[in-house]
Amino acid sequence: MSDFTFDKEFQGEAILEYGDSDFIILKAGAFVRCSVTGDPIPLAELRYWNVDEQEAYRDAMIAKQRWLELHAEPGQ
Template identity: 55%
Template sequence: MMNRMDSGGEAKLRYLDADFEVVRPGAFVRCAVTGEAIPLDLLKYWSVERQEPYADAAASLARELELDPGLRKRSTR
């Protein structure tokens, strides 16, 4: 099995429900919200539907709210 961090550059991943598949080896991916480099061994948040990674839960929530502004209003009812 290939080490997920064989290359020092940016990886390309396919995001799955509970894991991800390495399409192009690399050491990190970039957060879709902040642009921050996320080492693959620290990657915990992503969207399967949008196929994008997030640096943390706050970035994931920010993306959800950005794409569905009504979500904030619905969650406070």
């Protein structure tokens, strides 16, 4: 059994401000939610986000899907 315990502030959902190459933690937590699927993404695994929309994505496929949605021509 591990002696390591998590501080309560790092157990819940974090709030981040996404920048071009990194992010700022506004509220400490262990994860953020994917804006498309709602799946939790541990902060250590967060690699994909949209600065303009301030959205996090679980993986590259979901990030691409969302980019295509946001950049689709009207009527397509």
